[in-house]
Amino acid sequence: MTRLPVAPKPPLRRFHQARWDEPIVFELSTPGSRGIGVPEVDPAIGATIGDDATLPAAIRRENPPALPELAQPQVLRHYVRLSQENLGADFNIDVGQGTCTMKYSPKVNEVVIRDPRLYDTHPCQDPATAQGTLEIVHRLERMLAEISGMDAVSVQPAAGSAAIWANVSMIRAYHASRGEGEQRDEIITTIFSHPSNAACAKTAGYKVITLHPDEHGYPDLAALRAALSDRTAALLITNPEDTGIYNPRIAEFVAAVHEVGGLACYDQANANGILGITRARDAGFDLCHFNLHKTFSTPHACGGPAAGACGVTEALEPFLPGPVVVRDDDGTYRLDADRPQSIGKVSPFYGVIPNIVRAYTWIMTMGAEGLREVAEIAALNNNYLAQKILQIPGASMGYPETDARIEQIRYTWQELTEQTGISTEQIGWRAADFGVHYWSSHHPFVIPEPFTLEPTESYSRGELDEYAAIIAEVAREAREDPETVRTAPHRSTVHLTGHEDFDDPARWAVTWRAYLRKYPGAGVRS
Amino acid sequence: MTITVGLLVNPVAGLGGAAGLAGSDGADVQRRAAQRGGVSHAAERATVALDGLRSMLSAHDAVLVVAPGVMGETIAAATGLDAAVLDVPVSTPTSAADTTRCATAFAAAGVDLMLFAGGDGTAADVARGCGERIPVLGIPSGVKMYSGCFAVNPRAAADIARHFLAGRAAASAVPTTEMVEVIDLDEDALRDGQVRPRLTASLRIPVAPTVQSRKAPTAANVAEQAAAVAAAAADLLADGVPTALGPGGTTQAVADRLGVPGTLLGVDVVRGGNCDGSDSAGGGRLLAEGASEPELYDWATRGPLRIMVSVIGGQGFLFGRGNQQFSPRVLGAVGAANIVILAPEAKLAALGGRPLLVDTGDADTDALLSGYRRILTGPGQWAVYRVGERTDQHSTDQHQGAI
Ligand SMILES: Cc1ncc(COP(=O)(O)O)c(C=O)c1O
Numbered sequence: 001m002t003r004l005p006v007a008p009k010p011p012l013r014r015f016h017q018a019r020w021d022e023p024i025v026f027e028l029s030t031p032g033s034r035g036i037g038v039p040e041v042d043p044a045i046g047a048t049i050g051d052d053a054t055l056p057a058a059i060r061r062e063n064p065p066a067l068p069e070l071a072q073p074q075v076l077r078h079y080v081r082l083s084q085e086n087l088g089a090d091f092n093i094d095v096g097q098g099t100c101t102m103k104y105s106p107k108v109n110e111v112v113i114r115d116p117r118l119y120d121t122h123p124c125q126d127p128a129t130a131q132g133t134l135e136i137v138h139r140l141e142r143m144l145a146e147i148s149g150m151d152a153v154s155v156q157p158a159a160g161s162a163a164i165w166a167n168v169s170m171i172r173a174y175h176a177s178r179g180e181g182e183q184r185d186e187i188i189t190t191i192f193s194h195p196s197n198a199a200c201a202k203t204a205g206y207k208v209i210t211l212h213p214d215e216h217g218y219p220d221l222a223a224l225r226a227a228l229s230d231r232t233a234a235l236l237i238t239n240p241e242d243t244g245i246y247n248p249r250i251a252e253f254v255a256a257v258h259e260v261g262g263l264a265c266y267d268q269a270n271a272n273g274i275l276g277i278t279r280a281r282d283a284g285f286d287l288c289h290f291n292l293h294k295t296f297s298t299p300h301a302c303g304g305p306a307a308g309a310c311g312v313t314e315a316l317e318p319f320l321p322g323p324v325v326v327r328d329d330d331g332t333y334r335l336d337a338d339r340p341q342s343i344g345k346v347s348p349f350y351g352v353i354p355n356i357v358r359a360y361t362w363i364m365t366m367g368a369e370g371l372r373e374v375a376e377i378a379a380l381n382n383n384y385l386a387q388k389i390l391q392i393p394g395a396s397m398g399y400p401e402t403d404a405r406i407e408q409i410r411y412t413w414q415e416l417t418e419q420t421g422i423s424t425e426q427i428g429w430r431a432a433d434f435g436v437h438y439w440s441s442h443h444p445f446v447i448p449e450p451f452t453l454e455p456t457e458s459y460s461r462g463e464l465d466e467y468a469a470i471i472a473e474v475a476r477e478a479r480e481d482p483e484t485v486r487t488a489p490h491r492s493t494v495h496l497t498g499h500e501d502f503d504d505p506a507r508w509a510v511t512w513r514a515y516l517r518k519y520p521g522a523g524v525r526s
Numbered sequence: 527m528t529i530t531v532g533l534l535v536n537p538v539a540g541l542g543g544a545a546g547l548a549g550s551d552g553a554d555v556q557r558r559a560a561q562r563g564g565v566s567h568a569a570e571r572a573t574v575a576l577d578g579l580r581s582m583l584s585a586h587d588a589v590l591v592v593a594p595g596v597m598g599e600t601i602a603a604a605t606g607l608d609a610a611v612l613d614v615p616v617s618t619p620t621s622a623a624d625t626t627r628c629a630t631a632f633a634a635a636g637v638d639l640m641l642f643a644g645g646d647g648t649a650a651d652v653a654r655g656c657g658e659r660i661p662v663l664g665i666p667s668g669v670k671m672y673s674g675c676f677a678v679n680p681r682a683a684a685d686i687a688r689h690f691l692a693g694r695a696a697a698s699a700v701p702t703t704e705m706v707e708v709i710d711l712d713e714d715a716l717r718d719g720q721v722r723p724r725l726t727a728s729l730r731i732p733v734a735p736t737v738q739s740r741k742a743p744t745a746a747n748v749a750e751q752a753a754a755v756a757a758a759a760a761d762l763l764a765d766g767v768p769t770a771l772g773p774g775g776t777t778q779a780v781a782d783r784l785g786v787p788g789t790l791l792g793v794d795v796v797r798g799g800n801c802d803g804s805d806s807a808g809g810g811r812l813l814a815e816g817a818s819e820p821e822l823y824d825w826a827t828r829g830p831l832r833i834m835v836s837v838i839g840g841q842g843f844l845f846g847r848g849n850q851q852f853s854p855r856v857l858g859a860v861g862a863a864n865i866v867i868l869a870p871e872a873k874l875a876a877l878g879g880r881p882l883l884v885d886t887g888d889a890d891t892d893a894l895l896s897g898y899r900r901i902l903t904g905p906g907q908w909a910v911y912r913v914g915e916r917t918d919q920h921s922t923d924q925h926q927g928a929i
Contacts, residue, residue: 421681421682
């Protein structure tokens with residue numbers, strides 16, 4: 001037998017991330033350099049309209065903008081290099097970021113959104129000339145109403161948290177409309193619900209009451225009853241929670257909230273394991289929200305723009321953000337802004353249209369049976385990965401005696417950490433050396449030394465095996481070569497960085513201007 | 527700036543553990559433990575921690591200062607690390623007084639961080655010597671480690687120390703230490719199967735490095751969380767109702783915020799007022815310092831009194847440990863509705879789902895305080911958490927503290 005003259009591949013990839021030492025784009029600026037050479041004004045035109053031939057004085061800047069000056073190839077190289085220094089969803093087995101549902105965003109949808117009939121439209125143009133776009137918005141809202149069982153949906157929010165914010169705003173408007181706005185000043189959530197629920201409630205001025213789980217990891221109904229009163233505005237709850245545990249008594253939770261006159265609001269951002277299986281309305285919820293960039297496949301886009309959807313019952317429909325897209329009897333679509341009880345806009349114009357179109361396309365390609373199959377495969381993948389992970393010495397599941405998990409699992413390294421001193425964060429840094437993303441959990445760590453895996457339906461069995469093998473390898477290193485783990489990452493774009501800089505507002509510099517202000521002398525060429 | 531690191535080892539720490547003696551406090555117990563074949567692993571554990579610090583020490587030209595003889599000097603010598611030796615007398619065999627004396631000397635020398643190997647007893651001796659004057663960190667080597675000052679193991683101690691000292695070397699402005707409570711259990715009682723944790727002192731420890739996860743919703747570190755709880759509590763006191771602040775670091779922070787001196791280990795009655803919610807401390811008045819049970823009963827029966835307590839140590843006690851001044855009759859007179867419980871979320875999370883505990887010695891009072899209760903966790907936020915009567919399953923199982 002002849003062999004190829006190449007060394008066989010080792011069982012784990014010899015990954016090494018690009019490290020470009022790339023300066024900030026402002027530092028690359030060369031005065032006078034330009035991306036586009038704008039042609040001189042044609043003499044004939046100049047002769048006709050005189051000095052204003054470039055730009056009318058009224059819209060001319062007095063001072064040029066302080067932008068970096070670069071030619072096109074330098075700009076291209078700069079951003080391609082930065083993209084190589086990421087661990088993006090398109091090239092890593094992105095199952096380590098549980099609760100984020102990092103599923104595949106089909107590339108064909110990028111083709112669809114680049115159709116000039118969509119791409120070249122402007123949000124200010126006459127709705128009569130954007131009927132197709134409005135029809136897609138309307139149809140998507142109706143499909144999400146069907147999926148959730150709710151009466152009305154708005155896809156205006158530009159992210160999951162924006163949708164939660166819209167829901168909290170509607171809750172506030174609803175109670176105010178009934179004269180109970182002042183009295184109902186408390187919102188209840190659970191510690192394993194996504195923290196955006198507590199954050200949005202707080203931002204809206206509510207007092208926030210957080211329930212801790214019972215000893216099996218389920219939301220505690222007795223704790224809810226103890227928290228409820230005539231001051232309760234609403235319960236905001238995720239199900240399954242970020243542990244992957246589904247609350248089988250969710251309808252009782254909703255009923256208990258209704259008994260005191262509160263509203264029940266379902267964070268359905270974790271819907272990937274229950275699509276086509278349960279619906280918010282069937283458990284009695286008044287409001288719900290989806291993350292289109294999770295369950296419905298649109299890109300997460302590095303923290304936005306994303307897309308969220310709010311679903312409500314008829315009683316709350318008047319409060320939906322607006323303007324809303326309505327379909328008249330003759331089949332034309334228009335924007336209705338004449339809704340006095342509406343909470344108003346929660347994002348510019350009508351939402352993130354490209355994502356709305358991607359989500360619509362995805363649902364249409366899946367079909368109703370396809371959506372259910374997504375949920376089933378997501379749950380199967382999760383259980384398959386769990387079998388692999390639980391074989392790793394030192395890894396176990398939070399609440400191991402509660403065995404049902406849906407689409408994600410919060411695991412714990414407690415045993416490994418006690419034996420080796422290696423923490424879940426350190427494991428995550430080392431996992432980056434193998435080219436995969438890994439995340440622990442929200443704070444506080446209720447499950448000690450946590451990590452949260454959510455494989456979705458998008459990953460093959462081979463990829464799940466590879467991810468589990470990487471985690472197993474890092475756990476082995478924690479025992480046999482802890483120094484390597486402790487000083488990781490070694491093969492990544494950056495090495496171990498201090499986190500004080502993130503903790504200290506005096507040192508943050510999230511813009512170039514802040515950087516120059518806080519670090520005098522920075523950016524000056526030596 | 528030169529970084530200095532101190533090392534103090536209690537060479538008999540942990541002696542009584544394997545010997546089943548529930549601790550090693552006192553010369554007599556140590557003798558019995560040695561007869562039963564007990565050995566201390568404190569020196570080994572300190573060696574592991576020193577090894578973990580080796581590269582950091584040379585990278586920063588740091589100076590290692592050790593306690594004399596078996597309390598540090600011989601251990602450093604065996605690792606081959608250069609070390610300066612404290613100039614204090616140490617007796618043979620060593621005693622608690624030696625630990626305290628060395629800790630005082632380390633504080634006088636102004637070391638950037640003192641590592642000590644031992645358990646709760648050692649921590650209490652250390653606190654007696656240096657108080658909160660210098661940051662310290664425990665290398666867990668004792669039998670009991672209920673206090674919040676221990677890393678989970680010697681390697682983790684080295685990690686935390688390295689991180690902290692690197693911050694010092696870089697003259698970082700971020701507050702990187704937090705106060706933790708030193709808890710000791712009455713060992714004689716423990717040998718009779720009873721747990722009686724006492725809050726004995728407080729120490730200042732480095733905050734363990736955290737990853738600033740982009741999704742982290744809570745305050746960046748534990749110290750900030752505690753400050754947020756204290757701010758929220760101080761706001762509640764703005765109604766002017768006299769309030770008995772229980773012992774502990776969290777309530778101490780409330781007193782600090784009100785600008786009144788507090789008794790860390792005792793109960794003080796204070797009054798808030800003109801607290802405008804701004805960052806400026808002050809506006810409070812100290813009505814009774816270190817109040818006794820009869821004094822508190824007097825306050826409770828004379829007019830409205832509020833009680834504010836925090837969760838003591840890793841065991842989660844609210845009443846009946848270290849605050850017996852809050853007797854059943856005092857609690858009865860105040861009423862459950864006027865008791866405010868404070869805890870940073872991280873502290874509740876660290877309970878691992880175990881209920882908070884009350885053990886006032888009176889079953890009816892315990893029942894009154896039990897059930898689901900609201901815990902103030904920050905401005906405008908509460909947790910609903912279960913308070914249980916103490917059952918004996920919480921016996922002597924070792925629970926490590928805050929790190
Ligand atoms: C359960 C849950 N709810 C809400 C959100 C918030 O969504 P977004 O990140 O789009 O603001 C997330 C996102 O991670 C989530 O997992």
